[in-house]
Amino acid sequence: MKFDIYDFSVLTKSIHESLNSMMGETAVMISEMVIVGIIFLxxxxxxxxxxxxxxxxxxxxxxxxxxxxxxxxWGTAQTLADLIKLLLKEPLITKNADKFLFNLAPFVLIIASFMAMAAIPFAKGLHAFDIDIGVFYITAISSIGVVGVLLAGWASNNKYSLIGAMRSGAQIISYELSVGLSLLTIIVLTGSLQFSEIIESQREGWWIFRGHIPALIAFIIFLIASTAETNRGPFDLAEAESELTAGFHTEYSGMKFAFFFLAEFINMFIVAAIGATVFLGGWMPLHFGALESFNAIMDFIPPIFWFFGKTAFIIFLMMWFKWTFPRLRIDQLLTLEWKYLLPINLINILVMAFFVLMGWYF
Amino acid sequence: MSTEVVNEIKEQEYFINMGPQHPSTHGVLRLLLSLDGEIIKNVEPHLGYIHRSIEKMCEKDTYKMIVHLTDRMDYLSCHMNNEAVCLAVEKGIELEVSDRVKVIRTIMSELTRLSSHQLWWGVMGMDLGAITSFLYGFRDREMIIDIFEETCGARLTMNYNVPGGVMFDIPNNFQKRVKEFIIYFKKKLPEYDDLLSNNVIFKARTEGVGILSKEDAISYGVTGPSGRASGFSCDIRKQHPYSAYDRVDFKEILYSEGDCFARYKARIDEMWESMFIIEQLIDNIPEGSARETTRAVIKLPKGEFYQKVETARGEFGVYIISDGKKSPYRLKFRSPGFSTLNALNTMAKGSKIADLVAIMSTIDLVIPDIDR
Amino acid sequence: MIREELKNKIISFGIEISFPKEDETPFLTLSVNPTHLHQLAKQLKEDTSTSFDYMFCQTGIDWLENMEIVYHLRSTSHGHEVVVRTQITDRENPTVDSVYDLWKTADFHEREIFDLLGVRFNNHPDLRRIFLDDDWEGYPLRKDYVDEINIVEL
Amino acid sequence: MIKSIIKYIKEVLGGLKSLLKGMRVTGYYISHPKEIITQQYPENKDTLKMFDRFRGEVILLHDENNEHRCTGCTACEVACPNGSIEIISERVLNPETGKKKKEIDKFIYHLSMCTMCNLCIESCPTDAIKMGRNFEHAVFDRSLLTSVLNRPGSKLAPGVED
Structure with missing residues (x-):
C-alpha cells in the first residue's frame, strides 16, 4: 500500500534497536518512557x-x-503572555479550604487527561500505548477527571463551587454512557477495541460513510455527549458563568487555574481525536473507491496531517456549538441524556448490529 | 446517621448571596437566595448599593437641571425619562410644544426603546450562555447610538429634551440614517429569531419558567413588556397618549402566558412595532421650531403635576409637587424596575438557580433605575 | 366612569373624606383621615364599580407640619384614576396602616417611604430600611435632615 | 403509541433543525470576514471623526489675538448642576474710560465633576464656551482634570459687552 510510506514504526523500531544495543532492558524501558513523557509534555x-x-x-x-x-x-503570542501572567499571579487559597485537596484537584484533572492522551494514535506507528482495549481504556480514564472537578468544588469552601461540582458530577456520569454506547456502535462494525485495528478496518473508507445512517446518528450523539463530557458550552453547567460566576474553579487563581483551563482544552482535543479515530478513520487519508489518481494524491499527504486535520474539524464543530447555543438547565441536561440520547443510542446499536449481521455495510 | 440528624440537615436552609458582584444581576443588586439543593425557596433583594438619592438632589435643582439627572436613572431609556420630566414641566408652565418637537421626541423615544431592547436581547442571550448574541445585539445597537451621537452629541446620557422642546434641531441626514437603520434592522431581526427565539434549548429554558399571573402583575405593578406578557394591558402610549403617539398606528403587544418566553416575545414584537411607528413618522416630520423659548429659570406654579410615560421597562412616572419656587418641593420618580423587582420572589419561587437567571434577564432590570 | 359619577360613588361609601384642590389636579383627589385610610382603600379596591386594582405610585411628602402619603390608583378594568391623600399629623413618629394586603406593590414602596421619611406602616410584613444601611440615622427626605458632609449647598 | 413515537421523532428532528438554523447564522458570519465590525482604536485615530455635536469637554473659545468672549457673568456657573465651573473674576481699571470693570481672572473647569449636560453652553449669553470634541480624558492624577480654561494673558474680545 502506498500510504505506508509514512510508517513511523520504522523510525520507532530503529530508535528502540539502537537503544537496545547501548544498554540493558530495564534502562531501555526507562529511557523510552522518559522520551515519550517529554514528547507528550x-x-x-x-x-x-x-x-x-x-x-x-x-x-x-x-x-x-x-x-x-x-x-x-495577529495576537499569536497572546496565550504566551497570558501564561506568563498566570505564572506570576499569587496562588490564593480561601480560608477554611481543605488545603490538601484544594491543591490536589487540578493535578487529578490534568493527570487524567494526560493518561488518556497516551492511547491516541497520531499516525501509523506513532502510538504511545496501543492497548488492545483502547476504547475501553479511554472511556475509563476520562471519567477520572470528574474526581478532580468534585474535589475542587468541595475543597474550595465556596457554595458556588460546590453547586458547580455537583452539577458536573451528575453530568459526566450520565454522559459517559452515551459516549460509550456511541463508540460501541462502531465497535460492532470493527469487532475490536484496539485503536490501531479500528483504523486499519477503515482502510477502504471511513465508518461514517460506510456505516449508513446508524453511524451518522452515532457520530452526532458522540459529538453531543463528548461536548457534554468535556464541560463545554452548551453544556458548561459546571462553570456556568452567568449563574455560578465560574463554578468549580471560582476560587482558583494563577497556575492552578491554568491547569483547569489547560485540562479543558486538552480534554476537548482528546475527545475530538477519539471521534476522528473511530468515525473519521484516524490518520487514514480520504479515499474514493474508483478514483485511483485522487487516492494517490491523498496518500502523499502525511497521515499526521490527516489526523490533526480531522481532529481540528471536530474541535471546530464543538466551538461552533459553544458559540451558538444557549446553555441547558441541569434537569434538561439529564432529560436530554436519559430520555433522548440513551434510547436513541440503544436502538441505534440494535439497528447497527442488524446491519452487520446482514452484511449491509460497504 | 440518625434520622434526627438527617432531618435537621434537611431542614437547614442553604443561603447564597447572588451579587452585589455577580455577572447576571446586571449591576450592583444583591439577591439573598435560600436554596433547597438547586431549588429556590425564597429570594430577597437587597437594594441600595448605588442609591444616589436623586429625589433629594432634585429638591435643590432647577427644573432644567433635573432633566439631566433622569439620564442617570434608567440609562437605557434616558430619552423617555427626560421626556417625562419635560412634559411634566411643560404641563406646569402651560406650554404647548410644536408638532415638530412632538414628532422628534416620539421618533427618538422609539429609537431609544429599540436600542434598549437590542441590548436586553444581547444580554439575555449571554445570561443563558449564548455569548454570541451579546455581540450581535451590541452591533445593531451601535447604529442607533451613532444616530444619537450625531443628533445630540452623547451616546448614552443624552439629555436631549429640555422643557420647551429639544436641545438641538435634528441634523440634515437624520431621516436618511434612521431609514437606513430600519432597512438594516429589518434584515437582522429575523436573525434574532433564528439564533434564540426558535432555538430548542432556548425555548426549553424559558417556556413555563417564572410564571407571573395577571393578577399578580397588576397587584405588584409590573408594567412594560414584562407586565404585558402577563396580559396586563398597561401601555401608557395607548392609555394616555403623549407627544405624537395619538397620531400613529401601532399595536399593544399582549401575551397571556406570563412566562419568560412570553416576556421575551413581547420585547421582540415591540421592536417590530417600534420600527413601524418610526416608519410612519420619519417621512413627515412637520416644520416648526424645535424649541420654544422658556425663561432662563423656570418656576412652576403651586400645585402638583403627574406625568407618566412608557419607557422600555414600563411605566415611568414623574410626580412634581411644586410650591412655586424654582425647584420642586418634592419630586417622586415612579420607576418601573422598582415595582418589577418586587415581584421577583413570586416569579422565582420554586424554580432553579438557572431559571432565576432567565427570569432576571427577562424582567430586564436596570439597577440605577431601582436604586435611584 | 366620569369624574362626577366616580366622586358620588366614593362619597356613597360613607367614609369621612374631603376633596381638596378640586379643580387644580388632573386626577380626582380625595383626602382621608389616616385612621380610615385602609377602610377606604379596601372599598376602592373591592367595590366592583370602582375596582382600583392597580396602585401605580405611592409617595410620601414631608410638609413640615405633617406627613402626607399620596396613593395614585388606577382601575385596569374601568380605566379611571384617583389620588388618595392622607395627612398624618404626628410628624415625628408618623404611623399609618399598610395597604400591602390590597396592593402588593406597596411592599417596596412603603419600605422606601419608611426608609427615607420615617413613616411606620402597621401590618407591613417586612418593614426594614430598603436603600440605606440599617444603622443609618435620620430620614434623608425629611426637610429638616442635615448632612453637612454629603449635601453640598449650591 | 405510534402517535407518541412519531411525536418523539418530530421533536428530535425539529430540535435539531432549530439548532442548525442557529448555526447557520453564526456560520454565515465566520465565513464572511468582511462583516467584522471591530475597529482598531488607536490605529484608526486619523480616520476617526467625531460628530460636530459631540460633547467631550467644555472649552473656552479663543481667537487668534488671544481674545475670548467671556464677560464673567457666571451664568454658566449658576446653570451647572454639579458645580464643575468656577469663575473667579476681578475688577480691573479700564485705562480708557477710567472705570472699574469686571473681568475674569480664572475660568476653572472641573472635568471630573462634569456630566456633559450642555446646560452651561445653553446659558451663555455671549457664546464664549462650547463643547469640545476631545474624548481622551484619561490621566494618572485626578488633579490634572481641573484646568483653567482662559489662556494666560487672554483678554475679552472687544464689542462683546455692547
Missing amino acids: TLFAVLGLILVYVERKICAFFQQRLGPMRVGF
Missing part, C-alpha cells in the same frame, strides 16, 4: 497554547470581532 503545552489561541480567534470571528490582535502578529 511538550505536545501538551503546545496544544494548550494553540487551542486557547484558536478558540479565542474562532470565537471572535463568530462574533464579528477580531480577537487578540496586540501581542505578536
